[in-house]
Amino acid sequence: MQTNRVSFKQKLDAAVFEELQRYTKVAVIVDENTVTHCYPKIKQWLPEHTVIQIQSGEENKTIETCTKIWQALTDARFDRKSFVLNLGGGVIGDMGGFCASTYKRGIDFWQMPTTLLSQVDASVGGKLGVDFGKLKNHIGIFRVPDHVVICPDFLETLPQNELRSGYAEVIKHGLIANKEEWQDLSSKSLLEQDWEGVIQRSVAIKKNVVENDPTEKGLRKILNFGHTIGHAIESYLLDISGRKLLHGEAIAIGMICEAYLSVKKAGLPESELDSIQDYILKVYGKVELTDADIPHLQDYMLQDKKNEGEKINCSLLEATGDCGFDYVVSWDEAKESIAYYMSL
Amino acid sequence: MQTNRVSFKQKLDAAVFEELQRYTKVAVIVDENTVTHCYPKIKQWLPEHTVIQIQSGEENKTIETCTKIWQALTDARFDRKSFVLNLGGGVIGDMGGFCASTYKRGIDFWQMPTTLLSQVDASVGGKLGVDFGKLKNHIGIFRVPDHVVICPDFLETLPQNELRSGYAEVIKHGLIANKEEWQDLSSKSLLEQDWEGVIQRSVAIKKNVVENDPTEKGLRKILNFGHTIGHAIESYLLDISGRKLLHGEAIAIGMICEAYLSVKKAGLPESELDSIQDYILKVYGKVELTDADIPHLQDYMLQDKKNEGEKINCSLLEATGDCGFDYVVSWDEAKESIAYYMSL
Incomplete structure (x- = not known):
């Protein structure tokens, strides 16, 4: 198993996202909070991309939401050399990582955790998945993200x-x-x-x-x-x-x-x-x-x-x-x- | 990556299934064909187990059927040391393997392919997954089964x-x-x-x-x-x-x-x-x-x-x-x- 590649970034800039140029397509998964508070901080550095917005909250960490994400990737004709950036807390990281890891049997993805919880916990370790009924993280896999980028800047707007x-x-x-x-x-x-x-x-x-x-x-x-x-x-x-x-x-x-x-x-x-x-x-x-x-x-x-x-x-x-x-x-x-x- | 463990068995007997004793629970996934033609050939050698029957056919190789399989495992309180035996063709192997690999982030499973196609193809290589809309094997992962048992006996009843x-x-x-x-x-x-x-x-x-x-x-x-x-x-x-x-x-x-x-x-x-x-x-x-x-x-x-x-x-x-x-x-x-x- 590959070890985690984790970077701490006090400041985000073009260099952080440079390697995304090599992918055929890029998607950013956000929720209604991160699209407002976090996405504007990185948008300018990203190559052309598709934004996939889901509803925040543990109750949406389901196979049904995965189906929406898979559908969005499919509709945008994402191939195996395409890429997913998960911009959000644990729900987005776990679920977006699971979707990327199972789309066409796995495409590259980064975690960019935006909450303290996801920065210190969910982003490291490769546990991915969704809840099933009331059972937390019941369906999922282990897979290490290609990169975890941690920036304390995102915590400023956290309740x-x-x-x-x-x-x-x-x-x-x-x-x-x-x-x-x-x-x-x-x-x-x-x-x-x-x-x-x-x-x-x-x-x-x-x-x-x-x-x-x-x-x-x-x-x-x-x-x-x-x-x-x-x-x-x-x-x-x-x-x-x-x-x-x-x-x-x-x-x-x-x-x-x-x-x-x-x-x-x-x-x-x-x-x-x-x-x-x-x-x-x-x-x-x-x-x-x-x-x-x-x-x-x-x-x-x-x-x-x-x-x-x-x-x-x-x-x-x-x-x-x-x-x-x-x-x-x-x-x-x-x-x-x-x-x-x-x-x- | 682990290499495939593939066994050819001219005859099935108790010894083939002996190692299943170490699991806390065992499920056998079948369809309406294999439950009639293949399951009777192995039933007597299995430890106490749950039979999960799905509908045969590529059109049922979907996330919805996965949800039924995950639910059956959940209802029977399968834990991480439990086990799935996929008894069928490519649909059961691909989908049952995907379900086992994602249930509680992965439990052990065997493939016991019952068609010529799955014996020479689907059972080797670790490609698992389901179709998505009309796209074949669009959602899935790579994971090698713990054992592939190939028995030409099963072909006798194959159309x-x-x-x-x-x-x-x-x-x-x-x-x-x-x-x-x-x-x-x-x-x-x-x-x-x-x-x-x-x-x-x-x-x-x-x-x-x-x-x-x-x-x-x-x-x-x-x-x-x-x-x-x-x-x-x-x-x-x-x-x-x-x-x-x-x-x-x-x-x-x-x-x-x-x-x-x-x-x-x-x-x-x-x-x-x-x-x-x-x-x-x-x-x-x-x-x-x-x-x-x-x-x-x-x-x-x-x-x-x-x-x-x-x-x-x-x-x-x-x-x-x-x-x-x-x-x-x-x-x-x-x-x-x-x-x-x-x-x-």
């Missing part, structure tokens, strides 16, 4: 809740692999962070993990910390009116629950659980969950891609900055950790 | 027109890469062939080509001989009432047209064109095409995945048993070759 959502993955990267980074992050509030440095260090952590295990046979599983429970919460609340959470808001809850499980099963000192939960609650506040939610969460959790058979697989912290994987958690234990979060 | 269709790829393999094989084949009628030997030699030719170029950057393109024009004819006639052709029947026409172009552009001796067209017409007969069909064929041909921009890329014979690739053919030349076929 604060989106910044906070992306920050959950930043926190996670510190917790699973770099104690100093965690300590540095947790000594500052969200708005005090130096984003340029934070993003570069966070991407470096993820890249290092991914390159050691591109298809998630082992080590890469540590990136799932917080996600077994967090994903179930996110999927379950997705279409309950008034209760939808952003990805990182759900992962923040998942990290508290799984830090609790880490104390029970992986030797994380209780004092470290306390610091983790203190800081996460300070940044994200507390989300209301009720006993009536619990059976639904069980259903979602047992559908998780990470499970084998009926066992729930978790990545748990053995210490701050040190994560293990393939811990088997029973549903009763998972339920207990959710009860713990509810009691805080 | 003769299906056998003849598969035979076009057998002829093609001889023409592009093995002159003796071509001579041997063309000295016998369809029903005089020794299938066991024919299949083994034909698969060996394809495997050799594919392993030297798994993602179709160069050499592998020779496998497209006959397919640039043949595919266009197949796609165009697909849903014209009373004119639909089987894949190999269309490729047979494509091979005559492209052998004609081979004389014009690649140095194939005219006497070899004569033997090729004589034998192919003897086996397949002549298909009626009219002047009114020509503009439609142009449209289909310009959408071919093998093209770059508006140029038509062809693989052409430099001699019998020796094929070159990346010959650029104009639409006028392609049209002339179709007129040649019509004049025979």
Whole structure:
């Protein structure tokens, strides 16, 4: 497997896009936000191109939207030497990357992530795909983009809740692999962070993990910390009116629950659980969950891609900055950790 | 890229399927033909499994059918350590393989091809996918199956027109890469062939080509001989009432047209064109095409995945048993070759 080619660009200019000249056709995939806030920043540097606009939002990350993208590429007679630039957050990156990778069995594509979440997470690692019914990323493949271009400039117009959502993955990267980074992050509030440095260090952590295990046979599983429970919460609340959470808001809850499980099963000192939960609650506040939610969460959790058979697989912290994987958690234990979060 | 693991089995028995025990769940994808004629031959050797039945026919090789397969796997709670066995012809192999390769970002699958066409062609090479509108194999990926099990036993119940269709790829393999094989084949009628030997030699030719170029950057393109024009004819006639052709029947026409172009552009001796067209017409007969069909064929041909921009890329014979690739053919030349076929 090819390793990720990731570039940090403080400034975008013609040179960044020069190599796009060699393609027969170029498409830029945008949504109604990035077409307004981000596309104007790159438009002038691009060769002649087709703009494919989709509706933003996780609920549109579906095979039906893929069909629209494939149709647009087909209508514009894109051939195998043509190219797709994904300009947007995780939805556009995952789905646009999946469409490019399956169009005529795969054409080249770049990720140009425009949210903090996609810059530190979705753009590195080659996980592509769409949701299926309520199941997140249920249909997809692994394929590394030809280039990931990260420019913090795009974050200027990002709403604060989106910044906070992306920050959950930043926190996670510190917790699973770099104690100093965690300590540095947790000594500052969200708005005090130096984003340029934070993003570069966070991407470096993820890249290092991914390159050691591109298809998630082992080590890469540590990136799932917080996600077994967090994903179930996110999927379950997705279409309950008034209760939808952003990805990182759900992962923040998942990290508290799984830090609790880490104390029970992986030797994380209780004092470290306390610091983790203190800081996460300070940044994200507390989300209301009720006993009536619990059976639904069980259903979602047992559908998780990470499970084998009926066992729930978790990545748990053995210490701050040190994560293990393939811990088997029973549903009763998972339920207990959710009860713990509810009691805080 | 992993090389193909292909086994020829004169007899199926428990040992062939023993390794399936290690999967958490097993699905067998069948259609209404293979569930009757082929599934009973293997059922007793399989571990507990789910049967997923789809409708046979190229017109069902769609994303919509994929959605049904993904749903069936989801409903049966298939996890990442589960498994799919594709029991059928090219449609089941291509589509079932695509579904398995994209379910939770990829689970293991075997191809167990049950037609001559899929045994000598679709099962080797890792091309997976579905049609999109009228465009054949427009959406898909490259991925090598974990195992291809070829058993000539399945051919016993195959209708003769299906056998003849598969035979076009057998002829093609001889023409592009093995002159003796071509001579041997063309000295016998369809029903005089020794299938066991024919299949083994034909698969060996394809495997050799594919392993030297798994993602179709160069050499592998020779496998497209006959397919640039043949595919266009197949796609165009697909849903014209009373004119639909089987894949190999269309490729047979494509091979005559492209052998004609081979004389014009690649140095194939005219006497070899004569033997090729004589034998192919003897086996397949002549298909009626009219002047009114020509503009439609142009449209289909310009959408071919093998093209770059508006140029038509062809693989052409430099001699019998020796094929070159990346010959650029104009639409006028392609049209002339179709007129040649019509004049025979």
